[in-house]
Amino acid sequence: MFSIEARGLVKTYQAAGKNKSRITALAGLDLSVPKGTIFALVGPNGAGKTTTVKILTTLATPDEGTARVAGIDVLASPGRARTVIGVVAQRSGADPMATGRENLILQGHLHGLDTRTAKRRADELLEHFQLTDAARRFVRTYSGGMQRRLDVALGLMHRPAVLFLDEPTTGLDPQARTAMWQEIGRLAATGDTTVLLTTHYLDEADRLASRLAIVDRGRVVAEGEPEQLKGELKGDVVQVELPADADQRHVSDALSTLPGVRDVLVAGHAVSARSDDGAAAVPAVLAALAGAGTPAVSVTVARPSLDEVYLRYTGRRYRQGQEQAPATTRRTQLTEVSG
Incomplete structure (x- = not known):
């Protein structure tokens, strides 16, 4: 009910x-x-x-x-x-x-x-x-x-x-x-x-x-x-931060061809991918990025979170969704509340 x-x-x-x-x-x-x-x-x-x-x-x-x-x-x-x-x-x-x-x-x-x-x-x-x-x-x-x-x-x-x-x-x-x-x-x-x-x-x-x-x-x-x-996102999440001046054009292609690495998404200077064994995939990910001329600043491995769920269904990181909220929408909501 x-x-x-x-x-x-x-x-x-x-x-x-x-x-x-x-x-x-x-x-x-x-x-x-x-x-x-x-x-x-x-x-x-x-x-x-x-x-x-x-x-x-x-x-x-x-x-x-x-x-x-x-x-x-x-x-x-x-x-x-x-x-x-x-x-x-x-x-x-x-x-x-x-x-x-x-x-x-x-x-x-x-x-x-x-x-x-x-x-x-x-x-x-x-x-x-x-x-x-x-x-x-x-x-x-x-x-x-x-x-x-x-x-x-x-x-x-x-x-x-x-x-x-x-x-x-x-x-x-x-x-x-x-x-x-x-x-x-x-x-x-x-x-x-x-x-x-x-x-x-x-x-x-x-x-x-x-x-x-x-x-x-x-x-x-x-x-x-x-x-x-979260359980629908099987495996680990590998998150990589790229340099501010990184050339991102070949990042997705470089990582998508790696065995055991899937669901690669490049959002700004953040790269996200999933793997059944994230720790084992890290060396290959770093090597592929270096080969593409885009060395990593940092890399982390974590279990799936609601941020990854949001990413899966919207194609954006949650923080990006916050930043992309239209100013006109925010003004409308404020007007609606005050009115």
Whole structure:
């Protein structure tokens, strides 16, 4: 059974400025999220993750496609859909001039809880998220990690069937980020709430999600369990860094002819290839590069990671995807959020 189902989502926006062209944020995105799981939408900035969440949470309407959350059609019945979802946006929704407890009680009232029930639920969540000692402090005095824990508590106040976490650890220091990971992991342990997590941190998705979908240019290009997706890339990954002035024209040809070396990809000054025995392949790889007039600066051998999965399905390194996010797309997203 699926808590979230989306089919053929298409969304375009008007380009900024005098340019009358439209920017495609989603280009036929399909998504199925099993009930009671932590599901990660992974992709670089501008891939379409936040737009997907805005549609699923009734904050945006697609140009085409359908979407259901907890069995409710979010386009036909947005009011009903809002009663069964919790949303933690990239920006905190807490009132900084109110206390943590006051924020939670207000959130409870907004979802129809009576005062007694709202106070009891607020105290439960403050204890769960280790905020009891700070319950009567103004939120403006909270650290970044404390504020994000409060944001998640606000999203859980009415016991939603589905919780959306949009980039929940962006901007947190490593310690606060690890603490947030622990809190998200606890949500999955109960199995009562389905969590859709969007992130551009591959390690975050790898650690937290039982399933994930890689989003690229408005489409899901790969979906499955993290270990399953990595396991499809059999063998080791051999990564080579070339000099900045290297002649890359013959690199792919030089390596593709080596026995036991496959899936060669040259991306800028980085070369990636796979081999059943990466360590044994290194000498031959280095010799072939030297023979092609392109000596290596460094070489590493590693087990496949989600970066290699992304590379396989998009033809680009994940870092390249981040760097290539169109500025116009980023401006559109900022306008959409602020508007």
